[in-house]
Amino acid sequence: KRRFRMPVKTERITILGTPEFKAFLASEAKRQGISISEFVRRRCLGQPADEEEELLLKLVEEVKEATKRAKASLERGIRDAEHVIKELRNECN
Structure with missing residues (x-):
């Protein structure tokens, strides 16, 4: 039809x-x-204009990458802190 x-x-x-x-x-x-x-x-x-949309998409990708790096850094810091706490507990016993 x-x-x-x-x-x-x-x-x-x-x-x-x-x-x-x-x-x-x-x-x-x-x-x-x-x-x-x-x-x-x-x-x-x-x-948004095409260039604004492109800029926004790039910014979102940068934020995602920065978030991944920050998360990894925080996880390393937590592991280090847990290790130090464990060592301190062992010294006290």
């Missing part, structure tokens, strides 16, 4: 800006491979 899609209703929105701002919008949209309208929609809806 063939399904027909209902057309999406859209309305034109006009904003005023400097030529530099328009050039910025066009440049960012082109860099992301999307239209200016789609770029503005995504940003207004709070969707």
